[in-house]
Structure formats: C-alpha cells, structure tokens
Amino acid sequence: MHLDHADTYPPRHTYGATGPHRPDGTRRALRVGLGGPVGSGKTATVAALCRALRDQLSLAVVTNDIYTREDAEFLLRNAVLPPERITAVETGACPHTAIRDDISANLEAVEELEETVGPLDLILVESGGDNLTATFSKGLVDAQVFVIDVAGGDDIPRKGGPGVTTADLLVVNKTDLAPYVGSDLARMARDAEAQRGELPVAFTSLVAEDGVRPIADWVRTRLAAWTAAPA
Template structure:
C-alpha cells in the first residue's frame, strides 16, 4: 500500500542545521572570527544563526547583535555559570537547547556557530553538541602554544592561528609556529588568519562549506 501523499499545506521537513563549535583561550579572537564568518556566509547565501557562551553575562552575544551583520533574534546567549568548558563538554544541555530553539524559530537555518567562552588549551567540545569544532589560538599568545600539545590544539577538526599580523611585533616566528602546529596535528588542517583584516576568512568558510555543509 502506498504511503499517503503530503497535503500541500504540510511544510516540508528541513534537514537539521550543522552545528560548529568555536573555542580557544580568552582574547584569541573567537568573537572576531564569528563576526567575519557571519559576513562570509551571508555572501554565500548560507542561512546562519549564532550561540555565544559567557560566564555570567551576555557580553559576546550583545556585541554580535550590535554588529549589524545578523538579525539580533538569530543570536542566542548561554550563561555558563562555571568553567566555560562545562557547558560545551561535560553537560552541553543548555547549548543543545539553545540550538534546538533556534532551529524551531528559524526552520531554514543551515549552520549554527556555537562560540565557547574563553578557556584554556584543554577546552574541547562534546560530539553530542557539535558536528565539527574549531580551536582558535593567537600569535600574541606565543609560538610555543602548539608545542604544549593541549587537547584543544590536538583534537579540534580545524586549528586557526589568528592575529598573524602581530608576529613581528611580539617576537614570534610565524612560519615555525605554523610548521609546529602541523607537525603536532599530524597534517590535520591549520589555517592562519588576521580577523581584523578578514585575511584567511574565506579559507575557513571554504573549509566549512566543504567539510560541514558538503558543498563543493
């Protein structure tokens, strides 16, 4: 027996949005990366929403809402109330609920960026929360960060080395830092950015389109 056809009034079910985590130490440029990716994906006609995590405020969410880059209703805020990694790894329920809510309110959303609060090199995302996650480090933090082999650096799907323009001003061997990052990650992806000037952002967006949205 054939299944009954859908009534014309029945909306088609949309595929769940891809969920991409963005973590890294305080000041590494996570929010700046989110803002640049919003603009990049708008140009590519990707339906996007954002979740930010802060300890006890909505500071990062308000910054993104005020940016003029995205409908403020598409930006949700989660208050961790504890170590930032708690709500992205140990118990990601609050973030899962926030993502589910965005999908209910915006049925066509294709991609949700989930920015963690600033944390240390051990910060990682639960696979119950994200399909893919990015870890952001910055040149000003020192070229020894890859050598410290923190779980964030080693386990992320994509490592972003931000603030490349600062290398000559902080005594960092950028080429050496990139080479060391690639070595400890055994060749897994590393992209260098300067979010202030949007350098490297297209490479990050290209990577997400290919590996997460499965667009060629």
C-alpha cells in the same frame, strides 16, 4: 521542545549532533563549535564568518559568555545577524562544562534556534574563553574550530593539548601582530603539523581584507560534505 519522532520507542533523547536529521527526515543544520583561550579572536571570527556567509546561507549563533552577555551583545551591536538569530547561554563560571560535560543548555539553544528561525544551514556555537584543554562534546557539535593567536605565545602549538591537537581546524589568528610580539609563524606551522598530522591549520589576520577567507572556505567544504551525505 523535543524534536524526536513520537512513534519510536525507546526514543532518541538528545537530538544531539550524532542524530543528523530533523523529524521530517531532512538533514538538520551543521553545528560548528569555536573554542580557544580568552582574547584569541573567537567572537571576531564568528562576526567575520557571519558577514562572509550570511548572504548564501541561513545562519545562527549561540554564544557562551562566562559572566556577561558581552559576546552576544558585540554580535548584535555589529549587526552581523538579526537579533532572533543570536542566543546567549549562561555557563555558571565554567565554560568548558557547558560545551562538554553538561551540554543541556546549549542543546536547548540550538534546537530553539532551529524551531524559531529555521530551517538553518549552519549554527556556530562559540565557547566562552577557556584554556587549552577545552573541547566540545560530539553530542553538541559536528565539527570544532580551535582559535589561538600569535600574541599568546608561539609555543602554544608545540605544547599541544586537546584543543590544539584534536580540533577539526586549528586557527592561528592575528598573524599581522607576529613581527611585533616576536612570534615565529614558520615554527608555529611546523609544531602544529607535528601535533596534528593531516588535520588542517589556518593562519588568519582578521584586519586584512577578506581575512576570514580560509575559515569560511573550510566551513563551506564541511557544509558541502554534510549536505551531500546520504539523507
């Protein structure tokens, strides 16, 4: 389904993240991408965000599993959102292709969610676990979060790469594990700042009470800015 006005020619075709309005002129849902290496806690972060935000916001999630529907099923099993608000996109063994080079399936998914359960305030698009170069297309999302964890090695912020360097929010997850894996959080913070300058970094431990708070607060700030922008 195409959400564009029928009376403009040549029309806009992608209804991508660059076009912020619905056909009726209101602002569409903010789209936030979550990417990062395998096992860093993307799905757990999405689940925690849903629990933290679902009472105040109308939410939906798109997952990009690599070879199963496990991420979508994890979210369903944990009942973080009603099933009609969770869609799984299949990526043909290339998660980065589906979020960056050929975003057509993901755009279909976000537009379908807005059609079937909308209007929505926020859509979270979770990438399949990938490598440090995986980033989201600006045609798909308005902002992206890159999730790494302390157990993946405390030199990852120093190594940089497009995800660590350019994401709108860098999350360093599983801080509770730092003492056990010998990761130096202060060093990670220094390295991240050197790579990212003014861009924010959140250190999280999702096992702690309200551990997702720093990310949820960042999302709320982005959403307030999105909603307040001129219509």
